[in-house]
Amino acid sequence: MNHAIISCLHANLPAVEAVLNDIDRQGIKTITCLGDLVGYGPQPNEVVELIRKRGIATCQGCWDEDIIDGLNACECSYPSQLAERRGHLAHQWTDDQLTDENKSFLANLPTSLRRDRLLFVHGSPNSQHEYLLPDMDAFAALERVETAGADILFCGHTHQPYVRELRGGSIHVRLQNADHDSGQREELTLPMRKIVNAGSVGEPRHGTTNATYVIHNDATDEVEIKEVAYDVGRTCQAIVEAGLPKVFAWRLSHGFEFAEQAEDASHVCER
Amino acid sequence: MIERWALVSGLLGDLETYDLIQRDLKKTRGVTSLFVLGDLVGPERNCDALLDRLKNPHRGDLKPDCIYGWWEEQLLAERGFRGERKADALRLSQGEDAVNALLNTVNPSHLNWLASLQFGFIELDCALIHGSSSDVGDNLTSETSPLILLDRLTRLNVNRLFTARSTKQFHLELTGGGINSQVKDLNGKREQQQEVPKRSVIGIGAGVHYTLYDVGSDKTHFLTAGSKTNPKRKGFA
Ligand SMILES: [Zn+2]
Ligand SMILES: [Zn+2]
Numbered sequence: 001m002n003h004a005i006i007s008c009l010h011a012n013l014p015a016v017e018a019v020l021n022d023i024d025r026q027g028i029k030t031i032t033c034l035g036d037l038v039g040y041g042p043q044p045n046e047v048v049e050l051i052r053k054r055g056i057a058t059c060q061g062c063w064d065e066d067i068i069d070g071l072n073a074c075e076c077s078y079p080s081q082l083a084e085r086r087g088h089l090a091h092q093w094t095d096d097q098l099t100d101e102n103k104s105f106l107a108n109l110p111t112s113l114r115r116d117r118l119l120f121v122h123g124s125p126n127s128q129h130e131y132l133l134p135d136m137d138a139f140a141a142l143e144r145v146e147t148a149g150a151d152i153l154f155c156g157h158t159h160q161p162y163v164r165e166l167r168g169g170s171i172h173v174r175l176q177n178a179d180h181d182s183g184q185r186e187e188l189t190l191p192m193r194k195i196v197n198a199g200s201v202g203e204p205r206h207g208t209t210n211a212t213y214v215i216h217n218d219a220t221d222e223v224e225i226k227e228v229a230y231d232v233g234r235t236c237q238a239i240v241e242a243g244l245p246k247v248f249a250w251r252l253s254h255g256f257e258f259a260e261q262a263e264d265a266s267h268v269c270e271r
Numbered sequence: 272m273i274e275r276w277a278l279v280s281g282l283l284g285d286l287e288t289y290d291l292i293q294r295d296l297k298k299t300r301g302v303t304s305l306f307v308l309g310d311l312v313g314p315e316r317n318c319d320a321l322l323d324r325l326k327n328p329h330r331g332d333l334k335p336d337c338i339y340g341w342w343e344e345q346l347l348a349e350r351g352f353r354g355e356r357k358a359d360a361l362r363l364s365q366g367e368d369a370v371n372a373l374l375n376t377v378n379p380s381h382l383n384w385l386a387s388l389q390f391g392f393i394e395l396d397c398a399l400i401h402g403s404s405s406d407v408g409d410n411l412t413s414e415t416s417p418l419i420l421l422d423r424l425t426r427l428n429v430n431r432l433f434t435a436r437s438t439k440q441f442h443l444e445l446t447g448g449g450i451n452s453q454v455k456d457l458n459g460k461r462e463q464q465q466e467v468p469k470r471s472v473i474g475i476g477a478g479v480h481y482t483l484y485d486v487g488s489d490k491t492h493f494l495t496a497g498s499k500t501n502p503k504r505k506g507f508a
Contacts, residue, residue, distance in 0.1 A: 134454045139418060163456070166450060167451050169449070172447040174444045175441060178441070188416070190418060
Protein backbone atom coordinates (compact mmCIF):
# COMPACT_ATOMS: atom_id res chain seq x y z
CA MET A 1 0.00 0.00 0.00
CA ASN A 2 1.20 3.49 -0.81
CA HIS A 3 1.41 6.06 1.95
CA ALA A 4 2.65 9.63 1.84
CA ILE A 5 5.12 11.43 4.11
CA ILE A 6 5.23 15.21 4.32
CA SER A 7 7.50 17.47 6.36
CA CYS A 8 8.44 21.08 7.04
CA LEU A 9 5.20 22.79 6.06
CA HIS A 10 6.37 26.05 7.60
CA ALA A 11 3.08 27.92 7.60
CA ASN A 12 2.87 27.97 3.82
CA LEU A 13 -0.80 27.26 3.15
CA PRO A 14 -0.81 27.30 -0.68
CA ALA A 15 2.03 24.74 -0.69
CA VAL A 16 0.30 22.49 1.86
CA GLU A 17 -2.98 22.58 -0.06
CA ALA A 18 -1.24 21.77 -3.34
CA VAL A 19 0.57 18.79 -1.83
CA LEU A 20 -2.51 17.41 -0.08
CA ASN A 21 -4.43 17.72 -3.38
CA ASP A 22 -1.67 15.84 -5.16
CA ILE A 23 -1.82 13.06 -2.55
CA ASP A 24 -5.63 12.89 -2.63
CA ARG A 25 -5.64 12.68 -6.41
CA GLN A 26 -3.62 9.45 -6.18
CA GLY A 27 -6.11 7.97 -3.74
CA ILE A 28 -3.54 7.72 -0.95
CA LYS A 29 -5.29 7.51 2.41
CA THR A 30 -2.43 7.39 4.91
CA ILE A 31 -0.40 10.55 5.39
CA THR A 32 2.29 11.10 8.03
CA CYS A 33 3.67 14.53 8.81
CA LEU A 34 7.18 14.97 10.25
CA GLY A 35 6.61 18.34 11.87
CA ASP A 36 7.64 21.97 11.43
CA LEU A 37 4.08 23.05 10.76
CA VAL A 38 5.04 26.64 11.56
CA GLY A 39 7.95 29.03 11.24
CA TYR A 40 9.14 31.29 8.36
CA GLY A 41 5.75 31.29 6.64
CA PRO A 42 2.72 33.60 6.95
CA GLN A 43 -0.16 31.18 7.75
CA PRO A 44 0.71 29.27 10.93
CA ASN A 45 -2.86 28.95 12.26
CA GLU A 46 -4.31 27.98 8.90
CA VAL A 47 -1.74 25.23 8.38
CA VAL A 48 -2.08 23.81 11.90
CA GLU A 49 -5.85 23.82 11.59
CA LEU A 50 -5.78 22.07 8.22
CA ILE A 51 -3.55 19.29 9.61
CA ARG A 52 -5.82 18.96 12.66
CA LYS A 53 -8.98 18.90 10.54
CA ARG A 54 -7.56 16.19 8.29
CA GLY A 55 -6.42 14.17 11.31
CA ILE A 56 -2.94 13.69 9.86
CA ALA A 57 -0.61 11.80 12.21
CA THR A 58 2.15 14.25 13.05
CA CYS A 59 5.36 14.32 15.05
CA GLN A 60 6.84 17.44 16.55
CA GLY A 61 9.37 19.47 14.56
CA CYS A 62 12.12 21.77 15.78
CA TRP A 63 9.96 24.85 15.23
CA ASP A 64 6.92 23.29 16.89
CA GLU A 65 9.08 22.46 19.90
CA ASP A 66 10.70 25.89 20.09
CA ILE A 67 7.42 27.77 19.81
CA ILE A 68 6.30 25.91 22.91
CA ASP A 69 9.49 25.67 24.94
CA GLY A 70 10.90 29.02 23.90
CA LEU A 71 14.06 29.50 21.95
CA ASN A 72 16.30 27.40 24.11
CA ALA A 73 17.82 25.48 21.26
CA CYS A 74 21.57 25.81 21.02
CA GLU A 75 22.91 27.76 18.06
CA CYS A 76 23.35 24.50 16.16
CA SER A 77 19.86 25.05 14.77
CA TYR A 78 21.07 27.99 12.77
CA PRO A 79 23.85 27.91 10.23
CA SER A 80 24.83 31.54 10.79
CA GLN A 81 24.22 34.44 13.15
CA LEU A 82 22.30 36.25 10.46
CA ALA A 83 20.06 33.25 10.02
CA GLU A 84 19.66 33.10 13.77
CA ARG A 85 18.51 36.71 13.99
CA ARG A 86 15.99 36.18 11.21
CA GLY A 87 14.90 32.98 12.87
CA HIS A 88 14.24 34.88 16.09
CA LEU A 89 12.12 37.42 14.24
CA ALA A 90 10.06 34.69 12.65
CA HIS A 91 9.80 32.95 15.99
CA GLN A 92 8.45 36.06 17.69
CA TRP A 93 5.98 36.73 14.92
CA THR A 94 4.72 33.13 14.90
CA ASP A 95 4.45 33.13 18.68
CA ASP A 96 2.27 36.26 18.52
CA GLN A 97 0.00 34.84 15.82
CA LEU A 98 -0.64 31.29 17.03
CA THR A 99 -3.84 30.70 19.01
CA ASP A 100 -3.56 28.99 22.39
CA GLU A 101 -5.43 26.01 21.03
CA ASN A 102 -2.99 25.58 18.17
CA LYS A 103 -0.06 26.03 20.52
CA SER A 104 -1.37 23.32 22.75
CA PHE A 105 -1.79 21.03 19.72
CA LEU A 106 1.88 21.57 18.82
CA ALA A 107 2.95 21.10 22.44
CA ASN A 108 1.31 17.69 22.62
CA LEU A 109 2.76 16.24 19.43
CA PRO A 110 4.92 13.15 19.96
CA THR A 111 8.62 13.35 19.04
CA SER A 112 8.36 10.15 17.03
CA LEU A 113 5.79 7.84 15.48
CA ARG A 114 6.31 4.15 14.81
CA ARG A 115 4.43 1.77 12.57
CA ASP A 116 5.98 -1.72 12.62
CA ARG A 117 9.46 -1.34 11.17
CA LEU A 118 8.92 2.25 10.05
CA LEU A 119 10.02 5.10 12.29
CA PHE A 120 8.99 8.70 11.72
CA VAL A 121 10.92 11.59 13.28
CA HIS A 122 11.58 15.24 12.45
CA GLY A 123 15.41 15.53 12.64
CA SER A 124 16.83 12.26 13.94
CA PRO A 125 15.87 9.75 16.64
CA ASN A 126 18.26 11.69 18.93
CA SER A 127 16.85 15.15 18.51
CA GLN A 128 14.47 17.30 16.51
CA HIS A 129 17.48 19.55 15.85
CA GLU A 130 19.92 17.01 14.43
CA TYR A 131 20.42 17.17 10.66
CA LEU A 132 20.71 13.86 8.83
CA LEU A 133 22.24 15.16 5.63
CA PRO A 134 22.46 12.82 2.62
CA ASP A 135 26.25 12.63 2.74
CA MET A 136 26.79 12.26 6.47
CA ASP A 137 29.08 9.45 7.60
CA ALA A 138 27.39 6.24 6.45
CA PHE A 139 28.07 4.31 9.67
CA ALA A 140 26.73 7.15 11.81
CA ALA A 141 23.64 7.30 9.59
CA LEU A 142 23.12 3.55 9.97
CA GLU A 143 23.63 3.83 13.71
CA ARG A 144 20.72 6.28 13.96
CA VAL A 145 18.35 3.82 12.25
CA GLU A 146 19.71 0.69 13.99
CA THR A 147 19.76 2.10 17.52
CA ALA A 148 16.17 3.26 17.04
CA GLY A 149 15.21 -0.31 16.10
CA ALA A 150 13.80 0.59 12.70
CA ASP A 151 14.25 -0.73 9.16
CA ILE A 152 13.35 2.55 7.52
CA LEU A 153 13.77 5.95 9.14
CA PHE A 154 11.67 8.79 7.75
CA CYS A 155 12.96 12.26 8.59
CA GLY A 156 12.82 15.87 7.42
CA HIS A 157 14.44 19.02 8.83
CA THR A 158 17.11 19.39 6.10
CA HIS A 159 14.53 20.56 3.53
CA GLN A 160 16.32 18.42 0.95
CA PRO A 161 14.55 15.22 -0.04
CA TYR A 162 16.56 12.04 -0.54
CA VAL A 163 16.49 8.29 -0.18
CA ARG A 164 19.60 6.69 1.23
CA GLU A 165 20.19 2.96 1.21
CA LEU A 166 22.92 1.60 3.47
CA ARG A 167 23.89 -1.97 2.67
CA GLY A 168 26.62 -4.60 2.54
CA GLY A 169 28.11 -3.21 5.74
CA SER A 170 30.53 -5.00 8.04
CA ILE A 171 32.82 -4.08 10.89
CA HIS A 172 35.83 -6.19 11.90
CA VAL A 173 37.10 -5.90 15.43
CA ARG A 174 39.92 -7.19 17.58
CA LEU A 175 39.31 -7.36 21.27
CA GLN A 176 41.69 -7.47 24.19
CA ASN A 177 40.37 -7.97 27.71
CA ALA A 178 42.17 -7.85 31.03
CA ASP A 179 41.71 -11.64 31.36
CA HIS A 180 43.25 -12.86 28.12
CA ASP A 181 46.29 -11.60 26.31
CA SER A 182 45.70 -12.62 22.74
CA GLY A 183 43.41 -10.46 20.63
CA GLN A 184 40.16 -12.14 19.77
CA ARG A 185 38.76 -11.29 16.36
CA GLU A 186 35.17 -10.88 15.31
CA GLU A 187 33.26 -9.74 12.30
CA LEU A 188 29.90 -8.02 12.50
CA THR A 189 27.61 -8.03 9.49
CA LEU A 190 25.48 -4.91 9.41
CA PRO A 191 21.85 -5.01 8.28
CA MET A 192 20.50 -3.13 5.28
CA ARG A 193 18.66 0.02 6.33
CA LYS A 194 17.11 3.06 4.67
CA ILE A 195 16.80 6.73 5.50
CA VAL A 196 14.10 8.62 3.66
CA ASN A 197 14.05 12.39 3.89
CA ALA A 198 10.73 13.90 2.86
CA GLY A 199 12.19 17.29 1.96
CA SER A 200 9.95 20.27 2.58
CA VAL A 201 6.44 21.20 1.58
CA GLY A 202 6.54 24.84 2.60
CA GLU A 203 10.18 25.88 2.42
CA PRO A 204 12.04 23.77 -0.15
CA ARG A 205 15.82 24.14 -0.38
CA HIS A 206 16.67 21.60 -3.07
CA GLY A 207 17.15 24.06 -5.90
CA THR A 208 13.65 24.58 -7.33
CA THR A 209 10.60 26.27 -5.88
CA ASN A 210 8.46 23.12 -5.98
CA ALA A 211 7.16 21.61 -2.79
CA THR A 212 8.43 18.09 -2.15
CA TYR A 213 7.16 15.03 -0.33
CA VAL A 214 7.62 11.26 -0.64
CA ILE A 215 5.48 8.21 -1.30
CA HIS A 216 6.52 4.88 0.19
CA ASN A 217 5.07 1.53 -0.81
CA ASP A 218 5.17 -0.66 2.27
CA ALA A 219 4.95 -3.88 0.24
CA THR A 220 7.82 -3.20 -2.19
CA ASP A 221 9.67 -0.60 -0.10
CA GLU A 222 9.86 1.55 -3.21
CA VAL A 223 10.18 5.27 -2.47
CA GLU A 224 9.27 8.04 -4.85
CA ILE A 225 10.23 11.68 -4.33
CA LYS A 226 7.40 13.90 -5.57
CA GLU A 227 7.59 17.53 -6.65
CA VAL A 228 4.52 19.74 -6.70
CA ALA A 229 4.30 23.21 -8.18
CA TYR A 230 2.15 25.71 -6.29
CA ASP A 231 1.47 29.43 -6.31
CA VAL A 232 4.76 30.64 -4.79
CA GLY A 233 3.86 34.27 -5.53
CA ARG A 234 0.82 34.09 -3.28
CA THR A 235 2.90 32.95 -0.30
CA CYS A 236 5.67 35.47 -1.00
CA GLN A 237 3.17 38.29 -1.06
CA ALA A 238 1.64 37.12 2.22
CA ILE A 239 5.13 37.00 3.78
CA VAL A 240 5.81 40.60 2.83
CA GLU A 241 2.34 41.73 3.93
CA ALA A 242 2.79 40.03 7.28
CA GLY A 243 5.99 42.02 7.83
CA LEU A 244 8.18 38.93 8.00
CA PRO A 245 11.81 39.26 6.77
CA LYS A 246 11.74 39.64 2.98
CA VAL A 247 14.55 37.13 2.66
CA PHE A 248 12.03 34.37 3.43
CA ALA A 249 10.09 35.34 0.32
CA TRP A 250 13.29 35.57 -1.69
CA ARG A 251 14.33 32.14 -0.49
CA LEU A 252 10.97 30.61 -1.44
CA SER A 253 11.18 32.07 -4.91
CA HIS A 254 14.64 30.53 -5.40
CA GLY A 255 14.27 27.20 -3.64
CA PHE A 256 17.49 27.23 -1.69
CA GLU A 257 19.01 28.81 1.33
CA PHE A 258 21.61 31.25 0.10
CA ALA A 259 24.99 30.51 1.67
CA GLU A 260 23.27 29.09 4.68
CA GLN A 261 24.09 25.45 5.01
CA ALA A 262 24.41 23.83 8.39
CA GLU A 263 28.13 23.75 9.04
CA ASP A 264 28.38 20.78 11.30
CA ALA A 265 25.70 18.33 10.41
CA SER A 266 26.97 15.73 12.83
CA HIS A 267 26.63 18.09 15.75
CA VAL A 268 24.13 16.77 18.24
CA CYS A 269 22.27 19.32 20.28
CA GLU A 270 22.95 18.42 23.92
CA ARG A 271 20.84 20.94 25.63
CA MET B 272 59.57 12.54 25.50
CA ILE B 273 57.81 9.22 25.15
CA GLU B 274 54.44 9.54 26.79
CA ARG B 275 52.92 6.95 29.06
CA TRP B 276 49.55 7.70 30.56
CA ALA B 277 47.96 6.24 33.67
CA LEU B 278 44.16 6.18 33.49
CA VAL B 279 42.10 5.79 36.64
CA SER B 280 38.39 6.03 37.44
CA GLY B 281 35.72 4.89 39.88
CA LEU B 282 37.61 5.72 43.07
CA LEU B 283 34.27 6.56 44.74
CA GLY B 284 35.99 8.36 47.58
CA ASP B 285 38.41 5.53 48.29
CA LEU B 286 41.66 7.24 49.31
CA GLU B 287 43.36 3.91 50.13
CA THR B 288 42.93 2.71 46.57
CA TYR B 289 44.21 6.00 45.22
CA ASP B 290 47.21 5.79 47.49
CA LEU B 291 47.88 2.23 46.30
CA ILE B 292 47.76 3.41 42.67
CA GLN B 293 50.10 6.34 43.39
CA ARG B 294 52.55 3.92 45.01
CA ASP B 295 52.29 1.62 42.00
CA LEU B 296 52.95 4.50 39.63
CA LYS B 297 56.04 5.50 41.57
CA LYS B 298 57.45 2.04 40.83
CA THR B 299 56.39 2.07 37.20
CA ARG B 300 58.79 3.52 34.69
CA GLY B 301 58.02 6.49 32.52
CA VAL B 302 54.48 7.48 33.52
CA THR B 303 54.09 11.07 32.30
CA SER B 304 50.44 11.83 33.07
CA LEU B 305 47.74 10.66 35.40
CA PHE B 306 44.16 11.08 34.23
CA VAL B 307 41.29 10.47 36.61
CA LEU B 308 38.22 9.96 34.45
CA GLY B 309 35.46 10.75 36.89
CA ASP B 310 33.57 9.02 39.68
CA LEU B 311 35.92 10.50 42.24
CA VAL B 312 32.94 10.49 44.58
CA GLY B 313 30.29 7.91 45.38
CA PRO B 314 27.60 7.15 47.95
CA GLU B 315 29.43 4.53 50.00
CA ARG B 316 31.99 6.43 52.03
CA ASN B 317 33.04 9.95 52.92
CA CYS B 318 34.92 11.38 49.97
CA ASP B 319 36.44 14.50 51.51
CA ALA B 320 39.91 13.07 52.19
CA LEU B 321 40.28 11.79 48.63
CA LEU B 322 39.09 15.09 47.18
CA ASP B 323 41.60 16.95 49.38
CA ARG B 324 44.39 14.72 48.13
CA LEU B 325 43.37 15.14 44.47
CA LYS B 326 43.22 18.92 44.87
CA ASN B 327 46.45 19.10 46.88
CA PRO B 328 48.73 16.25 45.80
CA HIS B 329 51.31 14.93 48.26
CA ARG B 330 54.94 15.44 47.46
CA GLY B 331 55.93 12.62 45.12
CA ASP B 332 52.37 12.12 43.85
CA LEU B 333 51.90 12.12 40.13
CA LYS B 334 49.70 15.19 39.66
CA PRO B 335 46.19 14.07 38.66
CA ASP B 336 44.17 15.66 35.84
CA CYS B 337 40.53 15.04 36.71
CA ILE B 338 37.27 15.19 34.79
CA TYR B 339 33.81 14.62 36.19
CA GLY B 340 31.91 11.36 35.93
CA TRP B 341 28.41 10.03 36.43
CA TRP B 342 28.44 10.34 40.24
CA GLU B 343 29.71 13.93 40.15
CA GLU B 344 27.02 14.71 37.58
CA GLN B 345 24.35 13.36 39.96
CA LEU B 346 25.80 15.26 42.92
CA LEU B 347 26.17 18.54 41.04
CA ALA B 348 22.71 18.28 39.54
CA GLU B 349 21.12 17.64 42.95
CA ARG B 350 23.07 20.57 44.39
CA GLY B 351 21.68 22.92 41.75
CA PHE B 352 24.70 23.19 39.45
CA ARG B 353 22.82 21.88 36.40
CA GLY B 354 19.92 24.27 36.08
CA GLU B 355 16.54 22.63 36.48
CA ARG B 356 17.94 19.13 36.35
CA LYS B 357 18.31 17.13 39.56
CA ALA B 358 19.89 13.74 40.22
CA ASP B 359 17.12 12.16 38.16
CA ALA B 360 19.14 9.24 36.83
CA LEU B 361 20.27 8.22 40.32
CA ARG B 362 16.82 8.72 41.83
CA LEU B 363 15.29 6.59 39.11
CA SER B 364 17.80 3.75 39.36
CA GLN B 365 18.51 3.62 43.11
CA GLY B 366 15.90 5.70 44.89
CA GLU B 367 15.77 8.62 47.28
CA ASP B 368 18.04 7.01 49.91
CA ALA B 369 20.88 6.77 47.43
CA VAL B 370 20.53 10.46 46.60
CA ASN B 371 20.70 11.38 50.27
CA ALA B 372 23.63 9.06 50.87
CA LEU B 373 25.53 10.74 48.05
CA LEU B 374 24.82 14.24 49.38
CA ASN B 375 26.23 13.21 52.76
CA THR B 376 29.54 11.90 51.47
CA VAL B 377 30.86 15.18 50.07
CA ASN B 378 31.41 18.37 52.04
CA PRO B 379 29.75 21.27 50.13
CA SER B 380 33.10 23.11 50.19
CA HIS B 381 34.24 20.77 47.39
CA LEU B 382 31.32 21.53 45.09
CA ASN B 383 32.81 24.49 43.26
CA TRP B 384 35.94 22.54 42.48
CA LEU B 385 33.90 19.56 41.25
CA ALA B 386 31.77 21.92 39.15
CA SER B 387 34.92 23.33 37.54
CA LEU B 388 35.96 19.92 36.20
CA GLN B 389 35.65 19.38 32.48
CA PHE B 390 33.51 16.83 30.66
CA GLY B 391 36.55 15.33 28.94
CA PHE B 392 40.04 15.84 27.57
CA ILE B 393 41.20 15.68 23.99
CA GLU B 394 44.87 14.68 24.01
CA LEU B 395 46.56 14.20 20.63
CA ASP B 396 44.07 12.07 18.67
CA CYS B 397 42.52 10.59 21.81
CA ALA B 398 39.39 11.52 23.75
CA LEU B 399 39.30 10.85 27.47
CA ILE B 400 35.73 10.87 28.75
CA HIS B 401 33.86 9.18 31.57
CA GLY B 402 31.12 7.82 29.29
CA SER B 403 31.17 9.21 25.78
CA SER B 404 30.41 12.47 24.01
CA SER B 405 26.83 11.26 23.82
CA ASP B 406 26.40 11.17 27.59
CA VAL B 407 28.46 11.03 30.76
CA GLY B 408 26.48 7.87 31.59
CA ASP B 409 27.03 6.19 28.22
CA ASN B 410 27.93 2.65 29.25
CA LEU B 411 30.31 1.39 26.57
CA THR B 412 31.68 -2.15 26.95
CA SER B 413 33.36 -4.68 24.68
CA GLU B 414 29.87 -6.09 24.08
CA THR B 415 28.47 -2.78 22.85
CA SER B 416 27.69 -2.94 19.14
CA PRO B 417 30.77 -1.86 17.15
CA LEU B 418 28.39 0.34 15.17
CA ILE B 419 27.67 2.36 18.31
CA LEU B 420 31.37 2.44 19.27
CA LEU B 421 32.23 3.72 15.80
CA ASP B 422 29.52 6.35 16.11
CA ARG B 423 30.95 7.60 19.42
CA LEU B 424 34.41 7.86 17.81
CA THR B 425 32.99 9.63 14.77
CA ARG B 426 31.14 12.21 16.87
CA LEU B 427 34.43 13.26 18.43
CA ASN B 428 36.52 12.68 15.33
CA VAL B 429 39.22 10.95 17.35
CA ASN B 430 41.13 7.73 16.77
CA ARG B 431 40.90 6.51 20.34
CA LEU B 432 38.22 6.92 22.97
CA PHE B 433 39.11 6.13 26.58
CA THR B 434 35.98 5.46 28.57
CA ALA B 435 35.34 4.49 32.17
CA ARG B 436 31.62 4.29 32.80
CA SER B 437 31.30 0.51 32.37
CA THR B 438 34.15 -0.09 34.91
CA LYS B 439 35.42 -2.79 32.50
CA GLN B 440 38.93 -3.05 31.09
CA PHE B 441 39.06 -3.71 27.36
CA HIS B 442 40.73 -2.53 24.20
CA LEU B 443 38.53 -2.95 21.16
CA GLU B 444 40.12 -2.13 17.85
CA LEU B 445 38.17 -1.60 14.67
CA THR B 446 40.35 -3.38 12.14
CA GLY B 447 38.40 -3.35 8.90
CA GLY B 448 35.13 -3.58 7.05
CA GLY B 449 33.07 -1.11 5.07
CA ILE B 450 29.65 -0.12 3.87
CA ASN B 451 27.92 0.80 0.61
CA SER B 452 25.70 3.81 0.46
CA GLN B 453 23.41 4.81 -2.34
CA VAL B 454 21.73 8.20 -2.33
CA LYS B 455 18.87 8.99 -4.63
CA ASP B 456 17.59 12.55 -4.86
CA LEU B 457 16.01 14.79 -7.48
CA ASN B 458 19.36 15.05 -9.27
CA GLY B 459 19.77 11.29 -9.69
CA LYS B 460 21.63 8.50 -7.96
CA ARG B 461 25.12 8.28 -6.53
CA GLU B 462 27.00 5.39 -4.95
CA GLN B 463 29.60 5.67 -2.28
CA GLN B 464 31.85 3.13 -0.56
CA GLN B 465 33.11 3.90 2.89
CA GLU B 466 35.70 1.97 4.86
CA VAL B 467 35.81 1.43 8.60
CA PRO B 468 38.52 3.72 9.97
CA LYS B 469 41.21 2.14 12.15
CA ARG B 470 40.09 3.37 15.53
CA SER B 471 39.73 1.99 19.06
CA VAL B 472 37.71 2.24 22.22
CA ILE B 473 39.51 1.50 25.47
CA GLY B 474 37.74 0.74 28.73
CA ILE B 475 40.09 1.77 31.52
CA GLY B 476 38.48 -0.03 34.48
CA ALA B 477 37.57 1.30 37.92
CA GLY B 478 38.94 1.38 41.46
CA VAL B 479 42.09 -0.75 41.82
CA HIS B 480 41.78 -1.77 38.17
CA TYR B 481 43.49 0.89 36.11
CA THR B 482 45.21 1.20 32.75
CA LEU B 483 48.56 2.31 31.42
CA TYR B 484 48.70 3.54 27.85
CA ASP B 485 51.90 3.90 25.83
CA VAL B 486 51.11 6.67 23.40
CA GLY B 487 53.96 6.02 20.97
CA SER B 488 53.31 2.32 20.50
CA ASP B 489 49.53 2.41 21.10
CA LYS B 490 49.83 -0.30 23.75
CA THR B 491 47.47 -0.69 26.69
CA HIS B 492 48.33 -2.46 29.93
CA PHE B 493 45.51 -3.48 32.23
CA LEU B 494 46.69 -3.40 35.81
CA THR B 495 45.46 -3.99 39.32
CA ALA B 496 46.93 -1.75 41.98
CA GLY B 497 48.89 -3.57 44.65
CA SER B 498 49.34 -6.76 42.62
CA LYS B 499 52.72 -7.74 41.18
CA THR B 500 51.93 -7.62 37.51
CA ASN B 501 54.59 -6.78 35.01
CA PRO B 502 53.13 -4.25 32.56
CA LYS B 503 55.12 -5.83 29.72
CA ARG B 504 53.33 -9.14 29.93
CA LYS B 505 49.90 -7.58 29.64
CA GLY B 506 50.86 -5.50 26.66
CA PHE B 507 48.54 -5.43 23.71
CA ALA B 508 50.06 -4.50 20.39
ZN1 LIG C 1 11.85 22.59 8.72
ZN1 LIG D 1 13.35 21.51 11.55
